[in-house]
Amino acid sequence: MTSQRRVVIALGGNAMTGPDGSATPGAQRAAIAVAAGHVAAVVATGAEVVVTHGNGPQVGNLLVKNELAAHEVPPVPLDWNVAQTQGTIGFTVVDELDAALAARGLDQRTAALVTRTLVDAEDPGFAEPTKPVGRFLPREQAQRFVELGQRWEDRGEKGWRRVVASPEPRSVLDSPAIRALAAAGFVVVCAGGGGIPVVDDGRDGAALRGVEAVIDKDLTAALMAAELGADTLVIATDVDHVMVDFGTPDARPLGRVTVDELRAHAAAGQFARGSMGPKVDAALRFVAGGPGRRAVITSLEHIAGAVADDAVGTVINRATNQEES
DSSP, X not given: XXXXXXXXXXXXXXXXXXXXXXXXXXXXXXXXXXXXXXXXXXXXXXXXXXXXXXXXXXXXXHHHHHHHHTTTSOOOOHHHHHHHHHHHHHHXXXXXXXXXXXXXXXXXXXXXXXXXXXXXXXXXXXXXXXXXXXXXXXXXXXXXXXXXXXXXXXXXXXXXXXEEBOOOOOEETTHXXXXXXXXXXXXXXXXXXGOEEEEESXXXXXXXXXXXXXXXXXXXXXXXXXXXXXXXXXXXXXXXXXXXXXXXXXOEEXXXXXXXXXXXHHHTTXXXXXXXXXXXXXXXXXXXXXXXXXXXXXXXXXTGGGGSTTOSSEEEESSOHHHHO
């Protein structure tokens, strides 16, 4: 079932919204259409392709709706929000992918799968939520949601903001279904927003339930790529390369690097936690997890070339050619 040409592509938030960050339905569809064209180019190389995506702006919009309607209907939990955005983004991506594939004369079909990701109920993140979500509110408005059991923090002049747990992904529970669809020739869209966070209250998945949390989408992408037996993980972002000494006169892009080299840069604090850090972490986890794996962090425009040896972007391998020989 394992293909040496299986590629997992993690689309960043810039692929889901307009150039100005607009998240209107029209802006989202237009942005997704552009992303679908680039994904179709990867499919045209002959690779089996699995796509995952972010959902930050979309979940943020749902949280605003929760807030505005709280006096009329009960707010829904985060796992429901993630599931809803997976459905909305998923069907939009497959619609645009169908069109992009047909325009290239490709006969592959697409499928969107609502996907659950297992997390540990004892993950330290639940004890100390740190991931900010949604918009800033005045204290008086935030207090209404504190009374509903949510955790909000005073963020100074901007106001109060909700913080939630961001636990480590342990397993993508629907990987067998994703693998079967990919092996059958489908381009699969799945695990949006890192997956719907669930915990197991029983044994062997007998008592699963959703939890109030968000999971880093790139970490889930790396885990899923390993579970699917992919050989390449492509993380699409809004820049061509990972940079070191960013914001200084000595800033430079990273091209081909080994796991050890990239780890050294990360240990030196080169990558911010809120931006490039999780992408670098995900790439390192995937490549270090097994022989023959490679990861590429690059811009959306260059993801088709990421499956080739002349990829534009930051390419992470376990070792240099000299070390491998």
